[in-house]
Amino acid sequence: MIVHPYPGLRPFGREEDAIFFGRESQVDDLLDRLQETHFLAVIGTSGSGKSSLVRAGLLPALDSGFLAGAGARWTIAELRPGDRPFARLAASLVRDTDWEYAADASGGRRVSTDELASDLEQDLRRGNLALNWRLGIHPLPEGTRLLILVDQFEELFRYCRTDSAEAAAFVALLLGAAAHPQVYVVMTMRSEFLGDCSRFPGLPEAINAGLFLTPGLTPEQIADAMQLPARLFGGEVEPELVRALLAQARDESDQLPLLQHALMRLWDLDDGDHVLSLGAFDDMGGLRQALDEHAEEAFSELDPDQRGVADVLLRSLTERGTEERDTRRPVRLGEVAELAGTEAADVAAVVEVLRKPGRSFLTPPAGKPLAYETVLDIAHEALIRQWRRLRELTEDESERAELYQRLQSAALRWADGKGALWVDPDLEFALQWQQRSRPNAVWARRYGSDFDATMAFLDAGRDQRERQRADRESRRRQSLRRARATALIAVTGLTLGAGIAAWGWLERQHALQIELQRTRDLFDSSLTHSALLTRNEDYAKASRGRAGTVALDQDIPATRRIARDVLASYAATLGGAPDRVYEGPGSPLSQAAISADGRWLAACGERGTLVLFDVPSGELRHHLEGQNTREQIRDCEFDPAGRWLASAGNDRRIILWSIPDAAEKPRILRQWQSREGVMSLAA
Numbered sequence: 001m002i003v004h005p006y007p008g009l010r011p012f013g014r015e016e017d018a019i020f021f022g023r024e025s026q027v028d029d030l031l032d033r034l035q036e037t038h039f040l041a042v043i044g045t046s047g048s049g050k051s052s053l054v055r056a057g058l059l060p061a062l063d064s065g066f067l068a069g070a071g072a073r074w075t076i077a078e079l080r081p082g083d084r085p086f087a088r089l090a091a092s093l094v095r096d097t098d099w100e101y102a103a104d105a106s107g108g109r110r111v112s113t114d115e116l117a118s119d120l121e122q123d124l125r126r127g128n129l130a131l132n133w134r135l136g137i138h139p140l141p142e143g144t145r146l147l148i149l150v151d152q153f154e155e156l157f158r159y160c161r162t163d164s165a166e167a168a169a170f171v172a173l174l175l176g177a178a179a180h181p182q183v184y185v186v187m188t189m190r191s192e193f194l195g196d197c198s199r200f201p202g203l204p205e206a207i208n209a210g211l212f213l214t215p216g217l218t219p220e221q222i223a224d225a226m227q228l229p230a231r232l233f234g235g236e237v238e239p240e241l242v243r244a245l246l247a248q249a250r251d252e253s254d255q256l257p258l259l260q261h262a263l264m265r266l267w268d269l270d271d272g273d274h275v276l277s278l279g280a281f282d283d284m285g286g287l288r289q290a291l292d293e294h295a296e297e298a299f300s301e302l303d304p305d306q307r308g309v310a311d312v313l314l315r316s317l318t319e320r321g322t323e324e325r326d327t328r329r330p331v332r333l334g335e336v337a338e339l340a341g342t343e344a345a346d347v348a349a350v351v352e353v354l355r356k357p358g359r360s361f362l363t364p365p366a367g368k369p370l371a372y373e374t375v376l377d378i379a380h381e382a383l384i385r386q387w388r389r390l391r392e393l394t395e396d397e398s399e400r401a402e403l404y405q406r407l408q409s410a411a412l413r414w415a416d417g418k419g420a421l422w423v424d425p426d427l428e429f430a431l432q433w434q435q436r437s438r439p440n441a442v443w444a445r446r447y448g449s450d451f452d453a454t455m456a457f458l459d460a461g462r463d464q465r466e467r468q469r470a471d472r473e474s475r476r477r478q479s480l481r482r483a484r485a486t487a488l489i490a491v492t493g494l495t496l497g498a499g500i501a502a503w504g505w506l507e508r509q510h511a512l513q514i515e516l517q518r519t520r521d522l523f524d525s526s527l528t529h530s531a532l533l534t535r536n537e538d539y540a541k542a543s544r545g546r547a548g549t550v551a552l553d554q555d556i557p558a559t560r561r562i563a564r565d566v567l568a569s570y571a572a573t574l575g576g577a578p579d580r581v582y583e584g585p586g587s588p589l590s591q592a593a594i595s596a597d598g599r600w601l602a603a604c605g606e607r608g609t610l611v612l613f614d615v616p617s618g619e620l621r622h623h624l625e626g627q628n629t630r631e632q633i634r635d636c637e638f639d640p641a642g643r644w645l646a647s648a649g650n651d652r653r654i655i656l657w658s659i660p661d662a663a664e665k666p667r668i669l670r671q672w673q674s675r676e677g678v679m680s681l682a683a
Helices: 014-019 024-036 050-063 085-096 113-124 130-137 155-159 164-177 191-199 203-209 219-232 239-249 255-269 278-284 287-300 304-316 333-340 344-355 382-386 388-415 426-437 451-524 529-535 537-543 557-574
Strands: 039-044 074-079 145-150 183-190 211-213 318-320 326-328 375-378 550-552 580-582 589-594 600-605 609-614 619-625 633-638 644-649 653-658 668-673
Touching (some): 014 219, 024 039, 024 211, 050 145, 050 183, 074 085, 085 113, 145 164, 164 183, 183 191, 203 211, 219 255, 239 255, 255 287, 278 287, 287 382, 287 388, 304 318, 304 388, 318 388, 326 382, 333 344, 382 388, 426 451, 609 633
Parallel strands (some): 039 183, 550 580
Antiparallel strands (some): 589 600, 609 619, 644 653, 653 668
16 A cells, blocks of 8 residues: 655655656566566666666556566566575565475475575576476466566675675576576666676676666656656645756756655655645755755664664665775674674664654665564665765775775784784774774674684784883883983083182182282382382392383372382382383283393283383383273283293283394284183283
């Protein structure tokens, strides 16, 4: 009984032919093609409506006797091959047809349907004509035709990669069965898998002979598919809404499922008059947003524990194929329970929320019982592409699987002695994946084997890294201890050296201060030249009684008077008064030096003053002025060998003068520039 004018995402069922519109001419083409050949291949892109065309178009037409010469008595074995094509065909033949296979095979013993299917499966594996042979022994009822419908035929390529012999034997069985006069074979397949058919002998030729490439619908046909079902239920789709839906669906690859979902949603949200309007459609946000928000609404009804189960379920129901093609992946309910670590009833509760009437995101549809062996599936691959959450989960699952397969391959090479343990950054990434994903053996079976060996490989890599880190930390601590010891020794040495240097500097400064004070005392007292010479006791004795002595004085009048008085009294001890007092250039003198031969007396002071006296005569012979009157020449020294005179002061220059003779003035032999003022010289 049809209870809804629109099925939503799922394909139309065999019993929904009354609401299936827009494909009438295509159904006629299918009947013509099937009459020509017993093998019909209905090919189309995902979302082209090929499954609905066969189920709600071709099958009801066969039941109505529209296939000329075949009659109206049909028994249908409908299946999807999955990973066990022989078992699924046998189960469908036993469960869904009127063929009384093995009615006497039990020897009078009552057997279950599962036992009959298992026996038939073994018979079907005997060769490409095994089904024809069984039909010879147990024929179909008089006038009955058998149609084998293999929907989603591409699953045979996806799930039998590891057992190509299984897939090849199944294809051979179908081709052999199509040669039987009472058997017809119809397959639906996505067009992008056509190239895979070349792997199986005879299949490309059979497809070429019975090929039906599913065409798209014209705007008029789409309008009929939208409006006529509503009218059957006493409703109406406004023309403005029809035009808006056609405009939005024009460039959509999932055109038909999106339209069916939007119409189903509008019908369910209607206030009761079932007049579907453009305003209500705009409130839903358009074709894409309507599906995404509807799916999120269903997901939000789950409690936190159920959302964890739903995460595992949705990951299990999808997979990423070659060229990043996201496809459906049917899975048994019990397998999901094992993956989620929960009870089958918990998984069934989640499925009920996602497949409740008005949603139809999952199959089997609402109302059909769920058991441990029930095969769950996504209603249409459009849900993967249009529901953002499911799309992201599919992508993340693909990345998890890729990493696990890389890890598994490396583990097998390491176990064989052909590879090494992983190191960072690959190891760290894998450990983060393990902590985040928490893989188990049930999950790993989907992507390979050797789960225990793979996890052991990962653990060994982590242990190796920890040992290496411990070794590096130990070496670092040892190096730090050595560095600290070296630094302590260096600091101690520097401290000691600095202390010695400071002590030496202080002692030098103290000696300089004493010497400077002594010199200042001499000059500040305005002593005569003869008195100045008494700094050298031997020279003072040799100079007693000499005539022409000169007194050094500053330019301060009071100092001059005091100097004269002192000199007059001091001259008596020298055997006479000085000839004259040296007035100088008007600047105080602070230091004096006598040449080794006793001939020359040099004195220096402020304003760059350096004067040179002839000791025997007492005459001022040379006045050597500095370059800057702000300079102060603090020290002067004669070379003990009698070669030169050196001067230095706060002008940061050290000058080396030549020793003059009677006719030549001293000249600069060499000079040095210092960073700071020079307080004293050492001969």
